[in-house]
Amino acid sequence: xxxxxxxxxxxxxxxxxxPPANNAPCWCGSGxxxxxxxxxxxxxxxxxxQVAKLAKTSKVTPVKAGIVSPRREVPAHIPRxxxxxxxxxxxxYPREKDPVKRLEKMRRACKAAAEVLELTGxxxxxxxxxxxxxxICHDACIARGGYPSPLNYRGFPKSLCTxxxxxxxxxxPDSRALLDGDLVNLDVTIFLDGVHGDCxxxxxxxxxxxxxxxxxxxxxxxxxxxxxxxxxxxxxSDIGRAIEQHCKKAGFTVFRAYCGHGINEIFHTTPEVPxxxxxxxxTVMREGxxxxxxxxxxxxxxxxIDWDDDWTVATKDGRRSAQFEHTVxxxxxxxxxxxxx
Ligand code: MF3
Ligand code: CO
Ligand code: CO
Numbered sequence: 001x002x003x004x005x006x007x008x009x010x011x012x013x014x015x016x017x018x019p020p021a022n023n024a025p026c027w028c029g030s031g032x033x034x035x036x037x038x039x040x041x042x043x044x045x046x047x048x049x050q051v052a053k054l055a056k057t058s059k060v061t062p063v064k065a066g067i068v069s070p071r072r073e074v075p076a077h078i079p080r081x082x083x084x085x086x087x088x089x090x091x092x093y094p095r096e097k098d099p100v101k102r103l104e105k106m107r108r109a110c111k112a113a114a115e116v117l118e119l120t121g122x123x124x125x126x127x128x129x130x131x132x133x134x135x136i137c138h139d140a141c142i143a144r145g146g147y148p149s150p151l152n153y154r155g156f157p158k159s160l161c162t163x164x165x166x167x168x169x170x171x172x173p174d175s176r177a178l179l180d181g182d183l184v185n186l187d188v189t190i191f192l193d194g195v196h197g198d199c200x201x202x203x204x205x206x207x208x209x210x211x212x213x214x215x216x217x218x219x220x221x222x223x224x225x226x227x228x229x230x231x232x233x234x235x236x237s238d239i240g241r242a243i244e245q246h247c248k249k250a251g252f253t254v255f256r257a258y259c260g261h262g263i264n265e266i267f268h269t270t271p272e273v274p275x276x277x278x279x280x281x282x283t284v285m286r287e288g289x290x291x292x293x294x295x296x297x298x299x300x301x302x303x304x305i306d307w308d309d310d311w312t313v314a315t316k317d318g319r320r321s322a323q324f325e326h327t328v329x330x331x332x333x334x335x336x337x338x339x340x341x
Contacts, residue, residue: 013027013028013029014027015027015038015042019034019039019042020034021034022034022035022039023035026038026039061179062166062318063164063165063166063167063171063176063314064176065172065174065176065307065309065312066129066130066131066174066175066176067174067175068131068157068158068172068173068174068175069131069134069174069175071151071157072134072135072138072151072158072159074142074147074148074151075142078142078145078146078147079147079191079194080147080191081093081147081149081153081191081196081267083152083153083154084147084151084152085152087152087153087154087155088154089153089154089266089267089268091266092264092265092266092267092269093191093194093195093265093266094194094265095264095265096194096195096265099288102195102264103288103329105192105193105194105195106195106197106264106290106327106329106338107338108192108193108197109146109190109191109192109193109195109196109197110197110198110199110327110338110339110340111197111338111339111340111341112141112144112146112190112192112197113188113189113190113197113198113199113327113339114197114199114339114340114341115140115144115341116137116140116141116144116188116190117186117188117199117200117201117339117341118341119136119140120133120136120137120140120160120186120188121186121201121203123136124178124184124186124203124205125178125205125206126177126178126179126180126182126205126206127177127178128177128178129173129174129175129176129177129178130162130164130171130173130174130176130178130184131158131173131174131175133160133162133173133186134158134159134160134162134173137159137160137186137188138151138159138160141159141188141190144190144192145192146190146191146192147190147191147192148160148188148189148190148191149189149190149191149196149198149267150187150189153267155310156170156172156311157172158172158173159173160173160186160187160188161173161185161186161187161200162184162185162186162187163184163185163187163312163321163323164176164178164182164183164184164185165182165183165184165320166314166315166318166319166320166321167185167312167313167314167321168255168258168296168298168304168313168314168315168321168323169185169187169258169296169313169321169323170187170311170312170313171185171311171312172309172311172312178205179205179206180205180206180207181205181206181207181208181209181212182204182205182206183202183203183204183205183208183212183215183216183320183322184202184203184205185200185201185202185203185322185323186200186201186203187199187200187323187325188200189267191267194265195263195264195265196263196264196265196266196267197263197327197338197339198263198267198292198294198325198327198339199292199325199326199327199339200294200323200324200325201324201325202216202219202220202322202323202324204216211299211320212299212320214250215252215297215299215320215321215322216322218246218247218250218252218297219252219295219296219297219322219323219324220324221246222243222246222247222254222275222295222297222324223243223293223294223295223324223325223326225242225243225245225246226239226240226242226243226260226275226293226295227239227293227326227328227335227337228242228335229241229242230285230293230328230330230334230335231285231330231333231334231335232285232286232287232330232331232332232333232334233284233285234284234285235281235282235283235284235285236271236272236273236274236281236282236283236284236285237274237277237278237279237280237281237282239260239273239274239275239281239293240254240273240274240275240276240277240278240281241277243275243276243293243295244275244276244277247295247297252297252298252299253297253298253299253300253301253302254275254276254295254296254297254298254302255275255295255296255297255298255302255304255321256274256275256276256302257304257313258294258296258313259272259273259274259275260272260273260274260275260291260292260293260294260325261273261291261292262289262290262291263290263291263292263327264290270283271283271289271291273291273292273293275293275294275295275296285330286330287330287331287332288329288330289329289330290327290328290329290330290338291327291328292325292326292327292328293325293326293328294323294324294325294326295323295324296321296322296323297321297322297323298315298319298320298321299319299320299321300315300317300318300319301315301316301317301319303315303316303317304316325339326338326339327339
């Protein structure tokens with residue numbers, strides 16, 4: 001007798017992994033032909049399981065742009081960065097000459113940024129729109145006496161960047177509601193006391209699949225490996241080397257098109273901080289320097305597409321991307337993370 005999946009499992013009354021042939025007896029033991037018995041039910045359940053699994057990956061439901069709400073106002077008493085009206089950053093806010101005072105300002109702005117990120121992150125749940133998150137971030141910046149740095153920076157229309165699933169960075173908050181299983185990066189920058197503080201984090205929405213959880217975890221580790229490489233006297237390229245190494249071990253891809261950056265009275269200034277090893281990044285780290293480390297890590301390939309909104313950067317293969325960012329200070333013997341609440 002030929003041993004088939006059917007004959008092995010027919011007596012067990014348990015649905016077999018391989019379904020019986022259409023005219024073979026049903027696995028349930030009823031004696032009916034499979035096609036007349038459990039086939040329809042098996043097929044709909046298998047399909048439902050498949051759809052549920054795919055719905056958790058961005059491939060079947062690419063992120064689409066929603067409606068961007070009207071521009072939010074900043075009260076007149078809030079000091080603004082140089083680009084707030086024109087959209088064009090110039091030489092930045094007048095530089096604080098006293099290094100002690102300057103560092104105090106950086107500390108305050110960075111702490112405020114971290115608080116706003118934490119507070120906005122707490123509002124994440126299935127059903128909330130990224131525009132609602134933008135409102136929370138906007139109000140929280142103003143409540144601290146600060147200006148939400150993204151607003152009109154090179155024309156960016158909102159106060160927060162929200163990057164969902166396959167969006168790598170610079171997503172524009174809009175009417176899209178977050179879905180159970182999405183991941184979303186919130187990138188908060190505040191201009192307070194004449195300087196900027198910049199940080200971001202990636203959050204899961206509702207229940208996240210295991211692959212996405214791992215992507216988030218590894219990305220946070222990559223940022224922290226970069227921070228651990230900060231040391232006065234060493235070249236900036238040490239940071240990218242550490243990040244790249246950790247990312248490679250995990251089997252993910254460092255996104256190279258955007259780097260970390262110097263930050264102070266100017267939102268984006270020197271040095272450029274690549275998140276991969278680049279020997280041209282030979283600026284030597286010096287005590288008192290402030291810059292960001294903000295690796296974007298792709299689950300799949302590095303190729304990206306730019307949306308026609310002029311801002312949103314997404315993976316070409318539709319696979320997910322995560323990011324974590326801190327603003328850090330180079331100290332006499334290492335590093336201090338400034339963007340902690
Ligand atoms: N905060 C982002 C960064 O980490 C920059 C956003 S620029 C914006 O550098 F215009 F999109 F807000
Ligand atoms: Co940022
Ligand atoms: Co940044």
